[in-house]
Amino acid sequence: MKPELEEILPQVSKPTRYLGTEWNAIKKDHRQVDVSFALAFPDVYEVGMSHLGSKILYHIINKRPDAVAERVYAPWPDMEARLREASLPLFGLETGTPLAEFDMVGFSLQYELTYTNVLNMLALGKIPLRQEERGPGDPFVIAGGPCAFNPEPLADFLDLVVLGEGEEVIGELLTVLKEWKQEGGQDREAFLRRAAAIPGIYVPSFYRVHYAGDGTIAAVEPTRPEAAPRVEKRVVADLDAADFPSAPVVPFMDIVHDRAMLELFRGCARGCRFCQAGMIYRPVRERSLKTLLAQAEALQRSTGYPEMSLTSLSSTDYSRIRELIRRLQEAYGDLKVSLPSLRVDSFSVNLAREVEGLRKASITLAPEAGSQRLRDVINKNVTDRDIEEAVAVAVAGGWTAFKLYFMIGLPTEEEEDLLGIARIAEQVASTPDPAGGRGVRRVTVSVSNFVPKPHTPFQWEPQVEEGELVRRQQVIRRALKNRRIILNTHDTRASFLEAVFARGDRRLGKILLAAHRLGCRFDGWTEHFDYGKWEEAFTACGIDPAFYALRRRPFTEPLPWDHLSPGVAKDFLSREYQRALRGEPTVDCSLVSCSQCGVCPTLELPIRLRGGDRDDPETVGQID
Amino acid sequence: MTQKLWARLIKGPEVRFISHLDLVGTVEKALRRARVPLAFSQGFNPQPRIAFAAALPVGMTSSGEYVEFTLREPWPPEFFLKQVNGQLPPGLALAAVREVPEKYPALMAVVNLARYQIGLELPAGRGSEDFSRAWEGFLQQEEVTVSRQTRKGLRRFNLIPYIYHYRLQEDSSDSIAITLELRLTPQGSVRPGEVMEAFRAYTGWEGRVFFLHREGLYIVRDDGIHSPLTVKF
Known part of the structure; x- marks a missing residue:
C-alpha cells in the first residue's frame, strides 16, 4: 500500500473499501500484460461489489494472460476529500495504478442518477472529461449496462458503448485494442473505427444528430462506414457454455448483497410493460441444472459464503427450481439458500417457505399496482386472488413482517388504483394466522414513482408531474389506518431527474457537466442529493427538463435511442402500448405462445429452457 | 462429540x-x-x-x-x-x-489481560527521563476519566483501575517504547489509544503515537500470567 494511503485510511469511514486485498482479488504486474482495463462502477464499493456483471467481466478479463482488470468504485465523499487534499488520483484497487494509466476505463451504467459519479470519477482520475479532449496516452472511456441502451446524455464523455451482454464482446474489444497498441497506439479514431465494426459496439462520436425546429430529433446519421445505422445488442446464446466467475472477490465488509450468487437464467418473458430489464434482456435463456450445481460447488469452495442467492429476474420461474433447491440443500446442509425475487403467488411463497426454514425475517412481494385493472394495463399478471393466497400462505408459514412494493404514476392511474394500494396493505395487515399466532406484525409499503424507460411499451408516455405525484402519495397516506403499516415514498424530484436522463438526448451532456462542476455526485443518495444545483444547471444551460420527462411523444417522433436495438421490435412496443391502454394482458411466451416481440428472429436465437422439463405440474404448488 | x-x-x-x-x-x-x-x-x-x-x-x-x-x-x-x-x-x-x-x-x-506495544515520539528537547516523570505523574492520579462515544450514548469511566502494569524503554534518542498491560473485565476495558490520549491531554505531551500493537492476551491468576495456549484448568 502506498504510504500516502496508509495516512489517509485511518481518517475515513469503512477503510476496507479501498484495500484491494480481499480474498480472490487478482493482482497482476501491468508491465507483464498488453492491455489494462479498469472496471469502474459509479457508486460506492458496497453497491458495486454486489453487481454480478462486474464480477463476470473481472473474471473473464483476468483469465487472459495478456490482460489485467482492476476494480474502481466511487470514493465516498470523505475519501474523495482526502484524495483531493493529498492530490492523489483515483486508482485501481488491486495495484493502486492511477486511473489515467489504464488503457481502458469501463463504467457499468445501472442507474441514471449515477451519471455525475461517472464524471466525478474521471475528474478524480485526472482523465479529460469530454471524449474529444482526450489524446494519445489517455484511456478509452467506455460504458455498458442497462442504461447503455440510451447512453445519449453521456455521449460527450464516452468513447464507445457496449450494448448487451459483455462476455464475448469484451474479448473481441480487448484483442482489437491490443493490436492497435502494438501498431503504435496513437490514432484514436483508427481504433474507434475498428471497434465500431464489432457487432454490439456503438461509437457515439460517429453519429450526427439532426434536430427539428421544435427541438425534437429529426434524424441520426452515421458518419463513418463502420458505424451501423442501427446497432444490435450482443447476447450470449448458450449460458451453459459461457464463462462464469467461479472465484469472485470476497469483501471484508458487509456489502449490499453479501452472498454467493448463482445466476439461473437471463431474460424474463413475463412482459411487464414498465420493466426495461424484461425487454432488453430477452430472450429467456436458462442454465441447465447440471451447470448450476457445478457452479454452486465452485462458489462454495472458492468463497465460503454461508448464503447463496438464486438470482435472475424472476427466479421462481426457473423450470426446475424445486429440484435445484432440493439438490442444493442436500449437498450443503448449513448453506442458506435465498430467493431474491418472489412472484406474488402461492407457489413462490411456498418455495420461499422451504428455503427459509425457521429463519424468517420479512417477505417481500411486489404487486406493483393497487387494482386488477391497472395490473392488466402494466401486464403484471397477478390477480387479487394470487395476492390473497400468497399472503395467506406466508402468514401460515410463520412470516410476521411484509414488504410490499408498488408504483404510482403509472399510465391510466386513477384514484381507485391508489386506494387499492391502501386496501391491499390493510388486508395484509389484518390477515389472521390460522394457527392462532399473533399474525402480521408489520407491513412496510414502499411506493416508488413510475419512470418511463426507453425500449419499453411506455417509452412514449409522459411522467406524471411532481406536484401530482406528491398528491397521490398523500392519497395513499391518508387512506392507511392501521398503525402497523409503514409507508415509504420516494423523492419525486429524484424520480423526475431519473426520467429526464432515462429518455434524454445528447444535449443533456452540458447539464451533466454543469451539475458536476456545481458539485453534484451520489445523486441517488438522499443525503447527497441537492436538487437546487440541478435547477441551477438547467437554468444556466437554457434547457427545459420537462421537455424530456413530461412530454407525450408521438409514435412518429424519432426517439434518441432508435438507432440502438435490444432486438425487441419497435412495433411490438407500440402494439403493447395500445394493448395496455385497452387493459389487455399479453401472455408469457415461455409458457404459452409467442407474442411476436421480434427478439428471436432478430438475434437468430430461440428461447432456451435448459433446466429441462418443468417440475411435474402435479406437484407444483404443493409443499411436499 | x-x-x-x-x-x-x-x-x-x-x-x-x-x-x-x-x-x-x-x-x-x-x-x-x-x-x-x-x-x-x-x-x-x-x-x-x-x-x-x-x-x-x-x-x-x-x-x-x-x-x-x-x-x-x-x-x-x-x-x-x-x-x-x-x-x-x-x-x-x-x-x-x-x-x-x-x-x-x-x-x-x-482471558483478562491484554499487553500492548506502543511507540511514542519524544519531542525536541525532551528526554526519556522527562517522559518517565510525566508518565508516572499521570498514573499516580486517583481518577482519569475517559469519555467514549458508544451507540448507546456517551460512556464515562475511570481508566486507572484498568492499568495492570507497564514498562518503559528508550527506543532511540527520539522515541520511547511502552509495554502496557491493561485489564479486560466483564464490565469492559480501556483501549491503549484512550490511555495515550488521556496522557497527552493531562500532560500536554506533544510527541505522536506512531506505533500501536497488541502483543497478546493473557490469563492472570494468583499463580502468575498464563498464555491461553498453555494454561491449565
Missing part, C-alpha cells in the same frame, strides 16, 4: 483496518472454504461457533488474538492449522492451535 480448539491469530498491517465484526466474518468464510466441520449454535438463527476472546480496536495490528472454535467432529489440530492457513487472506494467519477439554471454560470468560 464436539471438539474445542483454541488458536492464536495474527492480524498484520495488511488487514489492520478490518473491523472486529468483519474479521469474524472473514475467519468464518475461511473456515468454510477449508471445509472445517464447524458446530452451530441452537435456535432460530444458528450461527457457527467461533468466539473471539476480545475485540481488537480497528487500525491496530496484533500478534496475539485468541479464538475458540467448536467443531462438530474432531480434526487433528495440526491439520486444522494447515487447512485454515491455506484459506486466510494476506495478513491473517493462525500461529498455533491447541485442543482443550470440553469442560474448559469459554476462552472469553477467562
Whole structure:
C-alpha cells in the first residue's frame, strides 16, 4: 500500500473499501500484460461489489494472460476529500495504478442518477472529461449496462458503448485494442473505427444528430462506414457454455448483497410493460441444472459464503427450481439458500417457505399496482386472488413482517388504483394466522414513482408531474389506518431527474457537466442529493427538463435511442402500448405462445429452457 | 462429540483496518472454504461457533488474538492449522492451535489481560527521563476519566483501575517504547489509544503515537500470567 494511503485510511469511514486485498482479488504486474482495463462502477464499493456483471467481466478479463482488470468504485465523499487534499488520483484497487494509466476505463451504467459519479470519477482520475479532449496516452472511456441502451446524455464523455451482454464482446474489444497498441497506439479514431465494426459496439462520436425546429430529433446519421445505422445488442446464446466467475472477490465488509450468487437464467418473458430489464434482456435463456450445481460447488469452495442467492429476474420461474433447491440443500446442509425475487403467488411463497426454514425475517412481494385493472394495463399478471393466497400462505408459514412494493404514476392511474394500494396493505395487515399466532406484525409499503424507460411499451408516455405525484402519495397516506403499516415514498424530484436522463438526448451532456462542476455526485443518495444545483444547471444551460420527462411523444417522433436495438421490435412496443391502454394482458411466451416481440428472429436465437422439463405440474404448488 | 480448539491469530498491517465484526466474518468464510466441520449454535438463527476472546480496536495490528472454535467432529489440530492457513487472506494467519477439554471454560470468560506495544515520539528537547516523570505523574492520579462515544450514548469511566502494569524503554534518542498491560473485565476495558490520549491531554505531551500493537492476551491468576495456549484448568 502506498504510504500516502496508509495516512489517509485511518481518517475515513469503512477503510476496507479501498484495500484491494480481499480474498480472490487478482493482482497482476501491468508491465507483464498488453492491455489494462479498469472496471469502474459509479457508486460506492458496497453497491458495486454486489453487481454480478462486474464480477463476470473481472473474471473473464483476468483469465487472459495478456490482460489485467482492476476494480474502481466511487470514493465516498470523505475519501474523495482526502484524495483531493493529498492530490492523489483515483486508482485501481488491486495495484493502486492511477486511473489515467489504464488503457481502458469501463463504467457499468445501472442507474441514471449515477451519471455525475461517472464524471466525478474521471475528474478524480485526472482523465479529460469530454471524449474529444482526450489524446494519445489517455484511456478509452467506455460504458455498458442497462442504461447503455440510451447512453445519449453521456455521449460527450464516452468513447464507445457496449450494448448487451459483455462476455464475448469484451474479448473481441480487448484483442482489437491490443493490436492497435502494438501498431503504435496513437490514432484514436483508427481504433474507434475498428471497434465500431464489432457487432454490439456503438461509437457515439460517429453519429450526427439532426434536430427539428421544435427541438425534437429529426434524424441520426452515421458518419463513418463502420458505424451501423442501427446497432444490435450482443447476447450470449448458450449460458451453459459461457464463462462464469467461479472465484469472485470476497469483501471484508458487509456489502449490499453479501452472498454467493448463482445466476439461473437471463431474460424474463413475463412482459411487464414498465420493466426495461424484461425487454432488453430477452430472450429467456436458462442454465441447465447440471451447470448450476457445478457452479454452486465452485462458489462454495472458492468463497465460503454461508448464503447463496438464486438470482435472475424472476427466479421462481426457473423450470426446475424445486429440484435445484432440493439438490442444493442436500449437498450443503448449513448453506442458506435465498430467493431474491418472489412472484406474488402461492407457489413462490411456498418455495420461499422451504428455503427459509425457521429463519424468517420479512417477505417481500411486489404487486406493483393497487387494482386488477391497472395490473392488466402494466401486464403484471397477478390477480387479487394470487395476492390473497400468497399472503395467506406466508402468514401460515410463520412470516410476521411484509414488504410490499408498488408504483404510482403509472399510465391510466386513477384514484381507485391508489386506494387499492391502501386496501391491499390493510388486508395484509389484518390477515389472521390460522394457527392462532399473533399474525402480521408489520407491513412496510414502499411506493416508488413510475419512470418511463426507453425500449419499453411506455417509452412514449409522459411522467406524471411532481406536484401530482406528491398528491397521490398523500392519497395513499391518508387512506392507511392501521398503525402497523409503514409507508415509504420516494423523492419525486429524484424520480423526475431519473426520467429526464432515462429518455434524454445528447444535449443533456452540458447539464451533466454543469451539475458536476456545481458539485453534484451520489445523486441517488438522499443525503447527497441537492436538487437546487440541478435547477441551477438547467437554468444556466437554457434547457427545459420537462421537455424530456413530461412530454407525450408521438409514435412518429424519432426517439434518441432508435438507432440502438435490444432486438425487441419497435412495433411490438407500440402494439403493447395500445394493448395496455385497452387493459389487455399479453401472455408469457415461455409458457404459452409467442407474442411476436421480434427478439428471436432478430438475434437468430430461440428461447432456451435448459433446466429441462418443468417440475411435474402435479406437484407444483404443493409443499411436499 | 464436539471438539474445542483454541488458536492464536495474527492480524498484520495488511488487514489492520478490518473491523472486529468483519474479521469474524472473514475467519468464518475461511473456515468454510477449508471445509472445517464447524458446530452451530441452537435456535432460530444458528450461527457457527467461533468466539473471539476480545475485540481488537480497528487500525491496530496484533500478534496475539485468541479464538475458540467448536467443531462438530474432531480434526487433528495440526491439520486444522494447515487447512485454515491455506484459506486466510494476506495478513491473517493462525500461529498455533491447541485442543482443550470440553469442560474448559469459554476462552472469553477467562482471558483478562491484554499487553500492548506502543511507540511514542519524544519531542525536541525532551528526554526519556522527562517522559518517565510525566508518565508516572499521570498514573499516580486517583481518577482519569475517559469519555467514549458508544451507540448507546456517551460512556464515562475511570481508566486507572484498568492499568495492570507497564514498562518503559528508550527506543532511540527520539522515541520511547511502552509495554502496557491493561485489564479486560466483564464490565469492559480501556483501549491503549484512550490511555495515550488521556496522557497527552493531562500532560500536554506533544510527541505522536506512531506505533500501536497488541502483543497478546493473557490469563492472570494468583499463580502468575498464563498464555491461553498453555494454561491449565
